[in-house]
Amino acid sequence: MTTHTAKRVNSPFVATRNACKLCTPLGACLAFAGVAGARTILHGSQGCATYIRRYMISHFKEPVDIASSNFSESATIFGGRENLRAGLANVTRQYQPEVIGVATTCLAETIGEDVGMYLHEIRSQSSADDPALPPVVHVGTPSYCGTHAEGYLATVHALVSQLAEDGSSGEHVNVFPNMFSPADLRYLKEICHDFGLPVTLLPDYSDTLDGPTWDDYQLIPEGGTPLAAVRRTGQARASIEFTCVHGEKASAGRWLEDHFHVPNHRLPMPIGIRASDALFDALGSICGGETPARHAAERGRLIDSLVDGHKYLFERRAVVFGEEDLVAGIAGLLGELGVHPVLCASGGDSGRLRSAIAGLVPDQAEQIQVRQATDYADLEELAGDLKPDLLIGNSKGYWLARRLNVPLVRIGFPIHDRVGGARLLHVGYRGAQQLVDRTINTLLESIQEQSDEGYSYL
Amino acid sequence: MSESSTTGDTLLSGDASVTATVVREELLRDYPAKTKKKREKQIVINDKQRGEDGSLHLPVVAANTRTVPGIITQRGCCYAGCKGVILGPTRDIVNIVHGPIGCSFYSWLTRRNQTHTPTDEHDNFMTYCFSTDMTEENIIFGGEKRLRQAIQEAYDLFHPKAIAVFSTCPVGLIGDDVHQVSAEMKKQLGINVFAFSCEGYKGVSQSAGHHIANNQIFKHVIGEDDTERSQWSINLLGEYNIGGDAFVIEDLLERCGIELVSTFSGNSTYDQFANAHMARLNAVMCHRSINYVADMIEKKYGTPWIKVNFIGANATAKSLRKIAEYFDDRKLTENVERVIGEEFPAVVEAQRKYRPRCAGKRAVLFVGGSRAHHYQELFSELGMETIAAGYEFAHRDDYEGRQVLPTIKIDADSRNIEELRVDADQEKFRESDRQKGLKREEQGYTFREYDGMMAEMKDQTLIIDDISHSEAERLIKMVRPDVFCAGIKEKYSVQKMGVPCKQLHSYDYGGPYAGFTGAINFYEEIDRMVNARIWSRVQPPWENGSPGTESSSPSPTSLEEMEELEESTNS
């Protein structure tokens, strides 16, 4: 197969060749999938909903149901209010959802649909035949600004800012994850539980996107953050959110702090030892307790394994790609392992990836090449010269790995050429342990494969 | 009078009350009046009536109508049909998607069409995903400049033979003239550059995109290269080489001595399309997606077309014979019979092995625009019954047969899709081919004929067009089919309910299923699915007997017992 690697050093490409980002409403769909009894409607043409469904399904290998307001050509001219009205009514009748999420596609945004106003009109003008609508949360997610990561955070922000209520302070803590796996979410809940802290995790798709077989037909998969809990986020004793690249405009934690005085803790994604320490520290300070023994023990085992595994990892060179926060987190972990994250790249364009990485890997900040708004073709051109030993990122890096002939450690989203994407752990001590073990084993496997002798005792 | 003696056949073995009528009513039950009125015409019982003269009368299926907002559909968009389905499998045209990133990203290698370049030096851009990745600024001020630059970049990078541009939803709204930009760049670069106005909101499904793709390929590519082709040359239209199907068919044709000029569009190249008008016969596999090209070639160049089907061993043999019959040459007929003779023993042996294990089991198929029909062949070769079926994006003719074409009403959604006016090409029209066709027709050979899905399905089975997600789940609950054929979007909800789901878009990473060897692969695969032991393990032992238990087999309590049990379920 021919490979084309014409380089453009001076003028960057205008077109995107093999994008390293997905579109904004996908993030919205993922976040809405973590609310109990929720159904999502994408306001626009049906193709986007179908594509996003199939993409999420191929990663999670679970049902993902997203409706569409299904614009016709005339709706693009006269507006989509009637389509939205019909969509809401049909979704309500068929699924009796507890909440409906409405996210816009590029089409709706291009014609300037005012969904908030539509919802207001639809509610105030409903007739006796219309079913009573549940709460509807809407979020604007044009893909021509932002990526799926922004869509995800914007949706969490929309859920909180449109549903949260003030009231007497509760005992619970809000945890607003970033684009984590269902396994990560389960583990975060477990950690909070072990601290004795009641937690509202929003979103929580740990069951809805990684569930068991069904005894009986389910209209909407069980699980997710209950609506009442979303409302009570305004009464939490604190919020924790994980991002070091996204601005505060889309910060659910910041919104609650501003409106309901819920103190917000903004942490990097808890990937690697230091970033996980920061999470355990924050939880400890919120509840005034110590890191529970079994988690401290996990940390101990992690450190022990690093001492043992260091010889395989030291001075290795890695290329990392994916969402900005994930890339920053992985860079932090690699720094701790003695691996050089020689190239850190994302299709996202927050403008803050470099400073985030500098904060997490201060001693290597100078040497690390950081690329934002990049694509896989750029990556390939850059990575070849850097002679990496491994790639860390999602399945879309497969071609890069194949061409460079270096192994790929699959993490994040999407993973559609392996099973178990939903069950990969990234966060906390346990997540770091898994990443370290997988990374070392991947390297060992490639050493073994390339060795003439075929060592079996490494 | 109805074809079958017992109207109201049951769809669920062992329960005579679950007839198509009962299931249909249940599926329609909760819809509000307006939606119900629409779905009533799309959920239809295959009530086959014979007229006095023996002619078959089928109920009307209101296919190719817009899905109601809020109903979760299998359907994709016009762009998906155009770029993803028709142009996606061609390896040496650089496809640039003009629009925001998602539309391009989601169609990047997500269909499993395969391609083989003759050498590593040949172009293959299929692993590449090119997008103008529009920004807010482009949405406000227009994206033509960006598109022009993207075309230039693609050219500088690859120097391809052709570049194709695909419009996504926002493009139509901001008014970028993709055709003008393409024409200018064609002139400037000296290669073929053409565009598709396949914005996702056009039409009601992928189908609109197929039509638009057919039109533009016909306008801009077919007829560019007049290299002569042999007497026994054909195009294979509507075969997309999922899982290597086209490779199997290519091999069969070659062994028969039939020259394959082009395939639309599995394992295809730009040059094949350019030369397609020189083939002497068009063989149409997927009628839905490609019949327009067949019709247009016939009008302009005189090449007649026939419907074929290479899914199913019998259908494959029949199709090869039909091609040979058209060319009417003893040598060719001998070749075809020899090839069929070489292939069939293995098929029969496989049928002997798998039929007893699968016979009597029930399948439902909801997929595509031809597969839900074609794959019924394979199930019937296994002795399995298709109790319900429907297409995702087909039209009435694909259900009821082409004879209904004159009676199809054109609605607003279809009116927007251009019908090209095509006249005979003064120079290139081959009168001899037309005459040959006319002569064959007199002898009783049929062209342009497709009877559709329903004629071949059993009487009183259930037809569901554009099945929705919730209808599919209720259908499963009621009839508990032994296998459910659909795509990845349905796969995991079907399997959550304890029914195996065979993907007929991607083949579950298996295949090929075309031709004789493909049929054998399919038998094996279906046997594996419908007889898999995992379904009996869904229920944990501590919940024995609670509702939803599918397993009739006892749960083993030891390894020996388990092995014994597996032995017995195996044999």
Ligand code: SF4
């Ligand atoms: S139009 Fe926008 S929302 Fe729809 S698939 Fe394309 S990028 Fe995503």
Ligand code: SF4
């Ligand atoms: S924006 Fe339009 S073209 Fe793109 S995926 Fe959505 S419906 Fe299809």
